[in-house]
Amino acid sequence: MSRLEKIKEQIGWLKVAFAIFTAILVSLVGWYMTYYDNNNIADIKKYLTLLGILTSSVIIIVVNKIAFKKIDELEDL
DSSP: OOHHHHHHHHHHHHHHHHHHHHHHHHHHHHHHHHSTTOTTSOHHHHHHHHHHHHHHHHHHHHHHHHHHHHHHHHHHO
């Protein structure tokens, strides 16, 4: 496998990871907004949801930076 093909394959996997974590983020934000005022939901669930939103956001940013670095590597080839 050439270096070009390897980088393209890595970018493909990063696209999948980006899509998965974006879907997770949208789902968590939707759930949080739906149950924000619901007093029946335990506070721990709300805090865990906020932690999940924060974690997903950070992972999306990291994956995005890695993908752009790989795209820049393609320019050098």
